[in-house]
Amino acid sequence: MRSAAEAAPGFIHVPALRTLGSRFTLEGEEARYLARVVRAREREQVTASDGAGLVATLRIEQLKPALVLALESAREHPRPISARLLCGAPEGERGDWLVEKLGELGVTDFQPVESDRGRWPAGRDERWERLAVAALRQSRSAWRMAIHPATGLIDAMAAAREPVRWLADPEGEAASARSPGADSAAVAAIGPGSGFTEPERKALRGSGFEPVRLAASRLRTETAALAVAALWAASRSADGKSGAQA
């Protein structure tokens, strides 16, 4: 899938980009990434994103002893249309790659949801942040997926403002008949490995979450989350290339 990007410059995540000025020294993870993975050389260009809309073209002025970068140009990208997932805990160790894939497919908000039948394990925040940054690099995005702290379903529903609302449900209406369209903010709720309870489903339907079928067969939690993200990614790319690409 990368053929078009091979000639593209290295891409790094610099959260403080907005405040660093026109010439700055970069340390830590992203500096190591540029040197060891990208193997960037002096005088080469590098693209940097702050994960919050700002994408800059930088020139490597010096590699050693410190990495010094000069700002050549910068551009603001509008916040993408919201694509939020309220996601119950999958079975086993499937959360990590789920975060990576959702970030890559352009989900804007990942909201782990504690529910009666599934609890998210603690202590993953730092790893998930790293995976979201890796997804931002991979997709060369201006915006990084926000990973929200795990919360109860009621709070998660209350925080979701998106008008298009899906409840992943093998008995629901076909997803292909309900595409949210490229301009609609959307949220989807995905049950944990053992499913939402009937009261939870009722609360979701009462909040306007409509049952939507993603495939002819039952899907695991993480597969359903990924299928929603893939469907939305396709419908959002129908308008042409995203402004979020560097």
Next chain:
Amino acid sequence: MRSAAEAAPGFIHVPALRTLGSRFTLEGEEARYLARVVRAREREQVTASDGAGLVATLRIEQLKPALVLALESAREHPRPISARLLCGAPEGERGDWLVEKLGELGVTDFQPVESDRGRWPAGRDERWERLAVAALRQSRSAWRMAIHPATGLIDAMAAAREPVRWLADPEGEAASARSPGADSAAVAAIGPGSGFTEPERKALRGSGFEPVRLAASRLRTETAALAVAALWAASRSADGKSGAQA
């Protein structure tokens, strides 16, 4: 996602189902699965699929010392419309969960492709077969995904007879504008981690593979494969529930 299925009986894969007669003893992996994972009890019903179209309802006559099952009814399901993926090698250890997810999403044929920029590691056949069986159980399918031996791109193209042909390509036409429809056999080619070479892309286009964009941003190999599978699963479920469900 499982709420509708919680009351459903256990589901097992019995390749020899067609030849076993109306009462038989089951040993090995699936017998252990029934006893330890499903925790099935005597007199309970179990659903079995041979992964090649036959789905049967069985009754557990005896659990110990041997698992004895009696056939109550059986039904043939037509072969699903072909959904084939020619897939270059992803980076790192991403092949395993790719196989699991593609099986779950109803891909019928998984064809690993050796290409100039990516070689599949050897020695995965047995593990992949297990993952395809796990996906069959999860999706309660009549048909199991076929996993073909890795082959060169030329051979893989020659073996693909599907009329709808996609080449995953960030520069292609939007996937949402090119849905194959529920009744069309389809094949997609996904490049390895570093992408197809230009001669490979040319060969694919010459064989009718049309560049299709899956998302606004670049996707990793395994994410692209999964996105194709999710799009096809949604379009195929639009006609109503699959006949492949037990």
